Amino acid sequence: MQRQMMATSVTLGQIQQQLATVADNIANVGTTGYKSRDAKFTDLLFQQIDNMRANADQVDQNNRLTPSGIRDGSGSKVGDTQLDVSLGAIKQTDNPLDLALTNDHQFFTVALTGTNGVTTTAYTRAGAFSAQPDPQNPNVVRLMTKNGNPILGTNGQPIVLPANYRDVHIDNAGAITVELANGTQVNAGQLGLVTVNRPQLLENQGNSLYTLPNLAQLGIGLNQVVQPVAAGNGSVAQGKLENSNVDLTKEMADLINLQHNYQLNARSITIGDQMAGLVNGLLR
Structure with missing residues (x-):
């Protein structure tokens, strides 16, 4: 009992x-x-x-599919x-800094600073980005997440844009082209897109951010889990956002x-x- x-x-x-x-x-x-x-x-x-078991039960035992008892x-x-990493519904916003990924295993890379002050690479599908002033350089703005985390480029460094830009274009590979006030177009880097081959290892950090555990303790190499997206395989859709897949x-x-x-x-x-x-x- x-x-x-x-x-x-x-x-x-x-x-x-x-x-x-x-x-x-x-x-x-x-x-x-x-x-x-x-x-x-x-x-x-x-x-x-x-x-x-008794001898009288032998017939019953022979015909049973499960143990008696x-x-x-x-x-x-x-x-x-x-x-569940399946793709959520894509909605049109027409905001040039709203980005959606149409490949369900691709993620944006983000710099996440923990409570101990250590910065690690995090991954997100939430592409509602914004351009925020850089407190150390008034000539540029930083591309940030909704919660103020810097977006990383292919070089692992935060992406910055000219402060006086007029328009921004991001192609499906994540390449960023900025149009200045005088009509000049400049290259502002490329989004650090990655493919997560084993998404079940991702740990939720809140605010739609995910990090990886200590892969060395699991005997797994980083390249077995995360790989950079090739230039021709990007799935960035500008002016759109991916809804929750709930x-x-x-x-x-x-x-x-x-x-x-x-x-x-x-x-x-x-x-x-x-x-x-x-x-x-x-x-x-």
Whole structure:
């Protein structure tokens, strides 16, 4: 009885984790470039308690497809949360600094500074960029994300544009051409686009930014996970943004199913507690 209640309580905690995943997806249904996650359950350890076999049961044993007895489990857990990198709907904005990627495995590279002051390379699909003044150089502006993270070029350095530019054109390979006020066109660099071959390794850092774990500890080389996009394989669409790929209908259906599962497991604990109370009453 106690083992059943413990297994159920473990499962309840894991259902809460999946509820948090679904809630996060629903909350970001309108977030540009957001990629949904799907939690997968796996069984915890179980114990097979076999019946004592007698000669009379030999016929039954020969015809059984499963072991006779009781399989006593320990509940279930969220084994993994899979990142869905499928392409979201593309919407037209006509803002020259709004960029969408039409290849679902390509990402923009971003400089992300952690709380420890160390700057690492992050990856994003949210292309709602803006040009912000450079506090150290009034002659240029920096290409930044919505939350103020510098966009990196193919050389790994932040991309800067002339401060007095009139228009900017970005082709599908990420090459940036700026038109100055006098009509002169200058090359302002190229976006650092990468292809992430193993997106399930990406760790969510919030604000639609992802980083990679310590690949050396996993025995994986960086080139096995991230590769620069060749000039002819870029998928940049200027003046457009990629919507979240969250399927709201699916998430609401999952939410209802999880609510039913939670109620069933909670009811199981209540019934187990009531039965234990009855047994204790009989022993008095």
